[in-house]
Amino acid sequence: MSPSIHAHDVQRTNRLASATSPYLQQHAHNPVDWWPWCAEALALARELDRPILLSIGYSACHWCHVMAHESFEDPATAERMNRLFVNIKVDREERPDLDKVYQTAHQLLSQRAGGWPLTVFLTPDDHTPFFAGTYFPREPRHGLPSFTQLLVGVERAYREQGAAIREQNRSLLEALAGLEPQGGAELPEAGLLEAAFHQLALSFDAEHGGFGRAPKFPHATDLELLLRRQARLAANGGDPDPRPLHMAGFTLERMIRGGLTDQLGGGFCRYSVDDEWMIPHFEKMLYDNGPLLALCCDAFSATGESIFRDAALATADWVMREMQSPEGGYYSTLDADSEGHEGTFYVWDRDAVHARLSAAEYPLFAAVYGLDRPPNFEGRWHLHGYRTPTQAAESLGLNLPQAEALLASARATLFSAREQRVHPGRDEKILTAWNALMIKGMARAARVLDRPDYLESAEQALAFIRSTLWHDGRLLATCKDGVAHLNAYLDDYANLIDALLELLQVRWSSADLAFAVELAEVLLDEFHDAERGGFWFTGRSHEPLIHRAKPLGDDSMPAGNGVAALALQRLGHLIGEVRYLEAADGTLRLAAESMRRMPHAHASLLMALDDWLDPPEMLVIRAADDRLETWQRLAQQGYRPHRLVFAIPSGIDALPGTLASMRGGERPLIYRCRGTHCEPPVASLADL
Structure with missing residues (x-):
């Protein structure tokens, strides 16, 4: 790396470079003077009396990437953000507390569902949102202002409409408080x-x-x-x-x-x-x-x-x-x-699939996954099961075991080829x-x-x-x-x-x-x-x-x-x-x-x-021989969401609470409880 490039990178690094979140690190080289959510950033906003621009997203979010490329990587947009706001970037996966609060506030302010990226403007003294949206484009479209227009308009509103904003904030905080469940004396009915x-x-x-x-x-x-x-x-x-x-x-x-x-x-x-x-x-x-x-x-x-x-x-x-x-x-x-590009790792050109699969594999694979149909994703094919293996096998005169073997072989071949591609970020x-x-x-x-x-x-x-x-x-x-x-x-x-x-x-x-x-x-x-x-x-x-x-x-x-x-x-x-x-x-x-x-x-x-x-049935099996595992397996057969089975070797003691009384003995025992009621132990599953 040349010294000049290295110096340029250092100059462009903001405070997010030291963050643990990969999402925040993705924005570490933006020209935006980003802060993580921290006491220092909140104090700075109060000191400067600047609104907080809070941007919440996550690393796998497609539209977060789009907005970052269009706006946060643009020097002119960043200059305006830095001059008018204290800019805070949050990973919603690390801070679901902040995300839940400000998504709810967005719904109250805009009367529509939120999403990511979430773009919220907060008053600097109490961090109450006075304007909220999601993705904003670089240029006005789809009824949305450009992000630059939004920045100018929001900052002007903060300066010129302070009293109205304070009244709206008071109403918003009351609305948030009103969302809290009050509880009642009765249990929900069956x-x-x-x-x-x-x-x-x-x-x-x-x-x-x-x-x-x-x-x-x-x-x-x-x-x-x-x-x-x-x-x-x-x-x-x-x-x-x-x-x-x-x-x-x-x-x-x-x-x-x-x-x-x-x-x-x-x-x-x-x-x-x-x-x-x-x-x-x-x-x-x-x-x-x-x-x-x-x-x-x-x-x-x-x-x-x-x-x-x-x-x-x-x-x-x-x-x-x-x-x-x-x-x-x-x-x-x-x-x-x-x-x-979204989905690039997963989609296929039909010719590339045809070239990699055998003459026996391709017709069946194409029939199951739609390569015998028009492309379904931006001129290419994303694999989707249009037919079941049974349906495709019948149409091609194959029996099901043959078809499943050919499909497994084809998938393995294409998986190996796909592994050579550039993988999505993790x-x-x-x-x-x-x-x-x-x-x-x-x-x-x-x-x-x-x-x-x-x-x-x-x-x-x-x-x-x-x-x-x-x-x-x-x-x-x-x-x-x-x-x-x-x-x-x-x-x-x-x-x-x-x-x-x-x-x-x-x-x-x-x-x-x-x-x-x-x-x-x-x-x-x-x-x-x-x-x-x-x-x-x-x-x-x-x-x-x-x-x-x-x-x-x-x-x-x-x-x-x-x-x-x-x-x-x-x-x-x-x-x-x-x-x-x-x-x-x-x-x-x-x-x-x-x-x-x-x-x-x-x-x-x-x-x-x-x-x-209707409390679930709880079985506690105590045994010192192979019946412990055998009975556990038998007791857990089938789909039994209302049965819990715990197989505890007889040699384990010092168990807490009611388990302390469910002792193992010379012969295996099964204890059965439902809710707060337990029955005398039995010596086999059949005795239950």
């Missing part, structure tokens, strides 16, 4: 489970699967709710309604066969831009793939259909191959873009909550698919959290290049307790149970509102923000209050800790009114309600 099912059924797309119209998101929590409903109906006897299983299975099958899934490398993309699950927004997010991996395992357990098993295997293999760090933690995302920060979701998914896959390597992967990720993100009895939210920081959020604690309960059903670990109890105690101490019920998203020791939320509805991730209520119930029943059950009860009471208004938007809380109304 009928909400039925109401949520009917709402999902009304919006179900019977032709393509999913709910509503494009853009279509996976919504793994909704599909899990439907599978659980089918299992509950079947357990109650009679002829169960086949619709819940059909809606969940058909939707998942269409997602797996379609372009939402990487047909060569495994894993699911973020969402589909069309009704058919054909063309995705190409980024792959860890927080989608963890729950979808678990869901594929559940669907396989419920139906025995190989498509769900194969999708689970492909997803778990992709995670281990591309998303697990050498230290054990799971990386966050793969970018939508490569070589400056965000290598390790987020505690997202890792917890994937640990749960890998643990479920290890158990259902009998894959010890998946268990090892999950245990390595958990070990990373214990060694790097658990410090002085508290979790940290994020780690990059060995640097862990930021107080963890509700989602971190709740999802990690949930993941530990899943791991304990694969193999027993007293250390993991003790860790789950430690996390639960911090959850109650830092996040629980003992007076009104529920859990705040940020802990008591977190920095004060303009709003402290208790998230109840699911969005791209399951709601922290729903996961907390479910996990605390199960942990509370396992060890007999009444305080955990009371916290779950209070959370459901707090959420009751919100759940009544829109049942289907609260799938996580509905699953917690389902467990509360």
Whole structure:
């Protein structure tokens, strides 16, 4: 590197160069005088009496890249930003607390849904937003002003309309406060489970699967709710309604066969831009793939259909191959873009595919994945299952085993060729909550698919959290290049307790149970509102923000209050800790009114309600011989979301709470509990 180039780079580096977030580092060489969100930047805005321009995005966000290229890399635009504002850049994955607050404020100000990049202008003294939008173009178009016009107009409004802005800010803060659930004396009624099912059924797309119209998101929590409903109906006897299983299975099958899934490398993309699950927004997010991996395992357990098993295997293999760090933690995302364009890594020219596949492979591959049709993505082909292997095989006179072997061979050939391309960028920060979701998914896959390597992967990720993100009895939210920081959020604690309960059903670990109890105690101490019920998203020791939320509805991730209520119930029943059950009860009471208004938007809380109304069966197996593993496997056969099985070797003692009384003896014993009621132990599964 020449000295002149090096000096130029140093001159162009801003304060984001030392950030742990790859997203912030992407903006480290912008001519914008960016700050991270910090006390120093906030103090500077107050001192200068300049509005704060807050820009929130994430590294895999396509339109974030577009706006950065059009505006933040432009010296003239940057000069105006630097002169008029204190500019703060935030990674929404590291700071979901800020993102949740200002996305909500955007919805209140603009009366429309938010998204990324989020562009918010804050008053410097109290950080209240007085104007908010998302992407703004370089030139005026689509009814949007140019970003430069926006900068000038917003700054002038701040100078000339101060009184009006203060009045609007007061109203906004009142509106934010008014969003908080007030709670009630009554628990949500059982009928909400039925109401949520009917709402999902009304919006179900019977032709393509999913709910509503494009853009279509996976919504793994909704599909899990439907599978659980089918299992509950079947357990109650009679002829169960086949619709819940059909809606969940058909939707998942269409997602797996379609372009939402990487047909060569495994894993699911973020969402589909069309009704058919054909063309995705190409980024792959860890927080989608963890729950979808678990869901594929559940669907396989419920139906025995190989498509769900194969999708689970492909997803778990992709995670281990591309998303697990050498230290054990799971990386966050793969970018939508490569070589400056969205989807470039994934799409194909037909001639290139034809040249690489054999004469036997190509006609079948083309028939399944649409290369015998017009291109579906900017003149090229993104692989989408237009026909099933069975349909394509019949049309070509092949039997199914022949067809599946040819397709597997063709996919392997094209995967090897694709590996030579420039790969999408990978965000290598390790987020505690997202890792917890994937640990749960890998643990479920290890158990259902009998894959010890998946268990090892999950245990390595958990070990990373214990060694790097658990410090002085508290979790940290994020780690990059060995640097862990930021107080963890509700989602971190709740999802990690949930993941530990899943791991304990694969193999027993007293250390993991003790860790789950430690996390639960911090959850109650830092996040629980003992007076009104529920859990705040940020802990008591977190920095004060303009709003402290208790998230109840699911969005791209399951709601922290729903996961907390479910996990605390199960942990509370396992060890007999009444305080955990009371916290779950209070959370459901707090959420009751919100759940009544829109049942289907609260799938996580509905699953917690389902467990509360009819607690799951809990089996504790104590044995010193091979019957421990054999009985565990038999007890876990099939899809049993309302049964938890813990196989504890007889030699393990010093167990907490009610587990202490479930001793192992000279002969194997099985203890069965439901809620707070336990039965005398029996000596075999048949005796149950």
